[in-house]
């Protein structure tokens with residue numbers, strides 16, 4: 001069941017997502033060789049406390065951190081650790097909060113020091129695929145228009161979209177219907193309406209789209225060990241088109 005949001009609820013979701021965007025913006029400036037993802041997680045926990053919001057991931061199905069930090073061949077749900085980041089790594093930072101009962105959720109992938117041209121292109125194509133998906137988040141379109149736009153942008157860039165994890169509706173729960181695959185067929189699926197709020201989150205692999213979960217029960221990695229990137233925005237569908245809530249205005 002897809003829950004439509006009233007304009008006043010969209011403003012609450014904007015407030016929550018703006019906090020996520022601000023924390024991610026500060027976080028990305030801390031990413032340097034030698035820094036650990038545990039330190040980045042600590043920054044998120046402290047920032048959330050200062051802003052009087054609850055980190056949304058911590059305790060979710062037993063997940064023990066505020067931040068998901070996925071390095072190189074880690075796709076999503078990477079656990080913060082004491083391994084120092086190295087120049088050449090790419091790092092996906094996924095963060096969410098609960099602010100007055102409304103959830104915010106967004107993700108970015110950033111380079112650590114100097115990265116290869118191919119790693120840079122993977123990040124650029126993934127971010128561009130998110131933009132292409134958002135562009136289709138319009139009343140009267142179908143969910144498949146979003147999914148297909150993401151997939152086409154990714155595959156025309158020579159990369160692959162992860163099948164096993166998807167985007168989601170967001171509101172008073174972090175995960176609501178509908179599920180939003182990053183692959184699909186234009187004109188198919190749910191009819192999009194004003195008041196829907198969607199977390200669109202392409203996970204894009206350099207090599208094959210196959211992934212597996214490590215023994216820690218969380219970390220999703222590429223089966224072939226090649227790189228993966230992830231970008232996410234929470235987007236409201238309005239009468240006037242897509243409204244990106246998780247972007248600093």
Ligand code: CO
Nearest residue numbers: 105199201232
């Ligand atoms: Co999400």
